[in-house]
Amino acid sequence: MGHQVRIEVNGTVYDREVDPRTLLVHFLREELALTGTNVGCETSLCGSCTVLVDGKAVKSCTQLAVQADGASITTIEGLAKGGELHPLQGAFREEHGLQCGFCTPGMILTAVDLLDSNPSPSAEEIREGLKGNVCRCTGYHNIVKAVQRAAEEDPS
Amino acid sequence: MSGVIGTSVKRREDATLIVGEGKYSDDFTLPGMTHAVIVRSPYGHAHINSIDISEASKHPGVVAVFTGKDVAASDIGGVVPTGWLLPDIKTPDHPILAIDTVRYAGDGVAVVVAEDRFAARDAAEKVEVDYEPLDAVTDVLAAVAEGAPQLFEEAPGNISFDWDLGDADATAAAFDRATHTAEVDLRNNRLIPHAIEPRSCLASFDTTTGELTARLTTQNPHLHRLLMSLASINLPEHKMRIIAPEVGGGFGSKIHHYPDEAIACFCAMQTGRPVKWTATRSETNLTDAHGRDHASHAEIALDENGKILGLRVETHAAMGAYLSTFAPAVPTYLYGTLLSGQYDIPAIHVRTLGVFTNTAPVDAYRGAGRPEATFVVERLIDLAADATGLSPVEIRRRNFVPADQFPYQTAVALAYDSGNYDSAMDRALELSGYDELRAEQARRREAGDSKLIGIGISSFIEACGLAPSQVVGALGAQAGLYESGKVRVHPTGSVTVYTGSSAHGQGHETTFAQVVADRLSIDVDQVEVVHGDTGEIPFGMGTYGSRSAAVGGSAISTALDKVVAKARKIAAHLLEASEDDVVFEGNAFHVRGVPSKTQAWGDVVLQAYLAHNLPEGIEPGLEETSFYNPENFTYPFGTHVCVVEIDSETGAVELQRYIAVDDVGNVINPMIVEGQVHGGLAQGIGQALWENAVYSDDGQLLSGTMLDYAVPRAHNLPFFETDRTVTPCPHNPLGVKGVGEAGSIASPATVTNAVVDALAPYGVKHLDMPLTPEKIWRAIHRNGG
Numbered sequence: 015m016g017h018q019v020r021i022e023v024n025g026t027v028y029d030r031e032v033d034p035r036t037l038l039v040h041f042l043r044e045e046l047a048l049t050g051t052n053v054g055c056e057t058s059l060c061g062s063c064t065v066l067v068d069g070k071a072v073k074s075c076t077q078l079a080v081q082a083d084g085a086s087i088t089t090i091e092g093l094a095k096g097g098e099l100h101p102l103q104g105a106f107r108e109e110h111g112l113q114c115g116f117c118t119p120g121m122i123l124t125a126v127d128l129l130d131s132n133p134s135p136s137a138e139e140i141r142e143g144l145k146g147n148v149c150r151c152t153g154y155h156n157i158v159k160a161v162q163r164a165a166e167e168d169p170s
Numbered sequence: 171m172s173g174v175i176g177t178s179v180k181r182r183e184d185a186t187l188i189v190g191e192g193k194y195s196d197d198f199t200l201p202g203m204t205h206a207v208i209v210r211s212p213y214g215h216a217h218i219n220s221i222d223i224s225e226a227s228k229h230p231g232v233v234a235v236f237t238g239k240d241v242a243a244s245d246i247g248g249v250v251p252t253g254w255l256l257p258d259i260k261t262p263d264h265p266i267l268a269i270d271t272v273r274y275a276g277d278g279v280a281v282v283v284a285e286d287r288f289a290a291r292d293a294a295e296k297v298e299v300d301y302e303p304l305d306a307v308t309d310v311l312a313a314v315a316e317g318a319p320q321l322f323e324e325a326p327g328n329i330s331f332d333w334d335l336g337d338a339d340a341t342a343a344a345f346d347r348a349t350h351t352a353e354v355d356l357r358n359n360r361l362i363p364h365a366i367e368p369r370s371c372l373a374s375f376d377t378t379t380g381e382l383t384a385r386l387t388t389q390n391p392h393l394h395r396l397l398m399s400l401a402s403i404n405l406p407e408h409k410m411r412i413i414a415p416e417v418g419g420g421f422g423s424k425i426h427h428y429p430d431e432a433i434a435c436f437c438a439m440q441t442g443r444p445v446k447w448t449a450t451r452s453e454t455n456l457t458d459a460h461g462r463d464h465a466s467h468a469e470i471a472l473d474e475n476g477k478i479l480g481l482r483v484e485t486h487a488a489m490g491a492y493l494s495t496f497a498p499a500v501p502t503y504l505y506g507t508l509l510s511g512q513y514d515i516p517a518i519h520v521r522t523l524g525v526f527t528n529t530a531p532v533d534a535y536r537g538a539g540r541p542e543a544t545f546v547v548e549r550l551i552d553l554a555a556d557a558t559g560l561s562p563v564e565i566r567r568r569n570f571v572p573a574d575q576f577p578y579q580t581a582v583a584l585a586y587d588s589g590n591y592d593s594a595m596d597r598a599l600e601l602s603g604y605d606e607l608r609a610e611q612a613r614r615r616e617a618g619d620s621k622l623i624g625i626g627i628s629s630f631i632e633a634c635g636l637a638p639s640q641v642v643g644a645l646g647a648q649a650g651l652y653e654s655g656k657v658r659v660h661p662t663g664s665v666t667v668y669t670g671s672s673a674h675g676q677g678h679e680t681t682f683a684q685v686v687a688d689r690l691s692i693d694v695d696q697v698e699v700v701h702g703d704t705g706e707i708p709f710g711m712g713t714y715g716s717r718s719a720a721v722g723g724s725a726i727s728t729a730l731d732k733v734v735a736k737a738r739k740i741a742a743h744l745l746e747a748s749e750d751d752v753v754f755e756g757n758a759f760h761v762r763g764v765p766s767k768t769q770a771w772g773d774v775v776l777q778a779y780l781a782h783n784l785p786e787g788i789e790p791g792l793e794e795t796s797f798y799n800p801e802n803f804t805y806p807f808g809t810h811v812c813v814v815e816i817d818s819e820t821g822a823v824e825l826q827r828y829i830a831v832d833d834v835g836n837v838i839n840p841m842i843v844e845g846q847v848h849g850g851l852a853q854g855i856g857q858a859l860w861e862n863a864v865y866s867d868d869g870q871l872l873s874g875t876m877l878d879y880a881v882p883r884a885h886n887l888p889f890f891e892t893d894r895t896v897t898p899c900p901h902n903p904l905g906v907k908g909v910g911e912a913g914s915i916a917s918p919a920t921v922t923n924a925v926v927d928a929l930a931p932y933g934v935k936h937l938d939m940p941l942t943p944e945k946i947w948r949a950i951h952r953n954g955g
Binding site for chain 1: 180181183184185187188189190191192193194196197199288364365366367368416417418419421450451674675676677841842844845848849850851852853875876877881882883884885887889890913
């Protein structure tokens with residue numbers, strides 16, 4: 015039977031009944047139609063499904079929706095505020111940090127968490143910080159540059 | 171805007187992708203949609219005694235369950251065809267669901283359609299299949315050994331084809347008179363493409379009109395429609411619409427026509443409900459066509475001056491359990507023809523045996539045959555340097571096709587269009603500080619430093635811009651390899667372009683808009699690019715083989731020629747001038763020598779649609795289509811250098827620097843071109859150092875997850891150092907050669923040459939990829955270290 019959950023996603027509170035085995039990523043994609051969060055491997059290995067749960071980067075394919083009860087979640091759809099792109103979104107575009115775009119939401123949200131805990135990381139620290147997210151298109155070169163650019167632009 | 175070609179216009183694709191609004195196949199939902207799960211063989215080779223679907227059918231939420239017998243009993247065709255035939259090739263049937271026998275772990279045997287993905291998955295586990303396991307063979311050389319398990323009666327010895335190219339006698343004679351020879355037995359490791367978006371298909375069938383629509387992960391929607399129409403679901407093409415929405419990477423893996431997409435379509439047709447099938451990562455690893463998997467014996471013959479006299483290669487190329495779409499072409503015409511590399515080699519002979527194994531099918535993966543050829547040639551040339559005592563730089567220079575000898579006819583069928591191999595080598599050596607690197611290496615060797623430095627070079631060639639249709643037709647392609655481009659100028663002067671190229675990350679919406687904007691002197695924002703939809707595009711062969719700019723871009727360019735020609739006729743009429751005196755420049759038509767007489771582009775376009783005052787014989791409107799059939803392949807080239815440091819105590823390799831100098835002809839968008847190089851490098855370096863698809867002897871994929879199959883991650887790689895030389899392609903209108911695969915073609919050899927170079931003091935001549943610490947440690951300590 016279903017479990018009642020209350021989850022805030024991108025500033026909106028949702029009260030929903032979910033099957034206990036529903037993964038957070040399926041809750042986001044199928045229950046809330048937030049398809050910006052992608053499923054690449056369902057095993058926590060590729061990072062495409064990364065979202066922010068209470069500000070921390072979490073692979074939503076390996077968390078149950080019921081575990082997120084009471085949490086506040088940010089997906090890629092909720093990152094831009096008032097029509098303004100988040101500095102990382104702008105930097106990914108400026109630095110050509112994406113090609114097919116499938117890993118991009120997870121990559122950007124992981125980088126948000128990274129810059130939150132380390133606002134001016136070295137290239138090496140960025141690479142370490144992103145190693146849970148696989149990109150098969152870019153060779154990471156421009157992704158690292160994008161994160162560096164965002165860090166420089168938004169020193170907060 | 172004239173002059174916009176060659177500038178790094180930011181990608182228009184990104185606006186939706188960075189905010190999560192890009193829609194990939196699995197992101198779509200249709201009313202009444204069901205979900206399909208395919209039941210797959212856990213065995214590498216087995217006879218199917220029976221399949222019991224009764225329990226699965228009763229599972230709550232299940233709509234239907236089908237087996238291979240159901241497919242066979244229908245009239246849909248139900249097989250996956252091979253798109254490239256060779257003389258005497260064996261092409262056993264590949265049913266979309268296995269009927270009597272499964273031939274690899276992952277072979278589909280049944281499909282469950284249910285109201286939701288969970289019911290489908292649960293019910294799939296209730297499909298009872300009684301298998302009788304058979305002996306399997308997964309290694310390409312073991313498969314051709316005496317007494318090996320046989321996959322198909324019609325392919326004795328597991329041989330699908332035995333193909334050769336070049337002059338065997340002349341090559342033998344070259345070896346007879348050689349002063350120096352070198353040889354190597356090498357493996358080119360099997361790879362799993364790992365597009366991050368798993369394959370997916372959402373099929374819906376309108377039972378009243380008989381029309382099928384499928385959104386699927388494809389690099390070539392028209393090709394999928396054609397192959398499905400011909401062999402898999404027997405629906406005429408005008409009743410099928412294939413849409414490639416956003417596609418999350420392909421690297422070749424989404425060229426091929428797989429059973430799964432056809433199964434989803436079959437289910438939609440049978441049930442009358444929309445059916446979505448999306449692979450899990452495990453399924454993609456088991457069933458996406460793998461790449462490479464060659465075993466080769468290669469030899470090179472040289473004269474006393476280090477000039478190459480001949481080259482001889484015999485390759486066993488795994489085909490896997492069935493022949494995938496372009497599989498036969500990859501280790502033959504995309505491989506054997508590249509064995510001349512950048513070198514002037516008078517005699518070459520290559521023999522390739524295509525071998526069935528109990529593994530996932532093998533087909534084109536980024537580079538497709540050309541990385542394998544480059545690996546053979548660039549390993550041999552380093553071994554030849556060793557044999558002759560020449561440096562790796564000197565032996566290459568002595569054998570480069572000189573810049574004044576293009577077009578250059580190789581001994582293996584190709585005619586290289588243009589090149590300047592010394593100049594790319596010069597730039598790569600300069601950028602790398604090559605002499606300094608060698609000096610540092612010498613210092614460390616002298617000092618007995620446990621941190622070994624290795625410097626690797628790879629001077630590579632590729633054949634891209636696939637391809638002249640009449641040539642590939644003569645070689646066995648069951649399709650032409652032209653491309654279509656349609657340019658529709660709207661009455662107010664803005665443009666929609668329809669291209670048969672089908673981007674999945676390459677940025678065509680930006681680069682093709684640049685081509686149009688440059689030609690018509692209009693703003694890039696005045697151009698919309700439409701791709702990836704058989705309902706909108708006249709026809710298309712798709713995006714692979716680094717062909718989109720060279721063939722797809724050229725099709726747009728030639729369609730623009732027609733557009734401008736028609737507009738010029740109208741302008742001449744309006745200007746009351748002779749058409750020959752009217753030139754198009756700066757977004758207006760001018761009468762030569764009369765600067766005051768002009769007609770703005772927008773006015774001419776409007777007149778074309780008003781049709782109030784057109785020249786006689788000119789139809790209203792301004793829209794032109796071109797099917798561009800290339801004259802030749804294009805031949806990008808370059809020299810790459812890399813620097814590795816090896817810890818001799820652990821065997822660990824650190825890739826310290828990677829320098830890539832590529833010549834891809836003219837460049838439309840340098841930012842995108844560099845991005846393509848980066849991505850290719852990561853994949854090729856991945857092959858060299860970490861990636862390896864491993865099967866157990868009985869057919870289990872041991873590296874089936876990203877835990878066991880090491881896709882490169884950010885911390886594994888350095889920043890790349892890239893540069894270009896520019897030698898335009900002389901035979902297409904844009905002068906472009908193509909860039910998608912260069913990185914993955916050059917880098918496996920570059921990295922391997924660097925590692926072998928580092929280990930030279932230990933007498934190491936060759937190591938097979940991936941160059942794991944264990945393999946390197948064993949090589950160092952083979953003789954007690």
